[in-house]
Amino acid sequence: MRIHYLLLAVLCLFLMPMPGEGGLISAVQRYFCRVRGGRCAALTCLPRETQIGHCSLKGRKCCRRRK
DSSP states (O other), X not given: XXXXXXXXXXXHHHHSOOTTTOTHHHHHHHHHHHHTTOEXXXXXXXXXXXXXXXXXXXXXXXXXXXX
C-alpha cells in the first residue's frame, strides 16, 4: 500500500507545470493567439507585424501581420 503513495507523489511531480510556463492559463492564451492568426514572439513583434494580445503571463506577445 505504501508504494501507491510513492507513485502518487511521482505522478504529481511530473504533472506540475515547468517554471516560467504558467500552466493552463498560458496554454489557453497561446491557443487563442493561434486561432486569431497570430504567433507568439519572445521579445517583440517583427517590423511588419502588430501586437494583438499576449501569449503568457510573463509578457510574450501575440503578433500578426498587418493587413
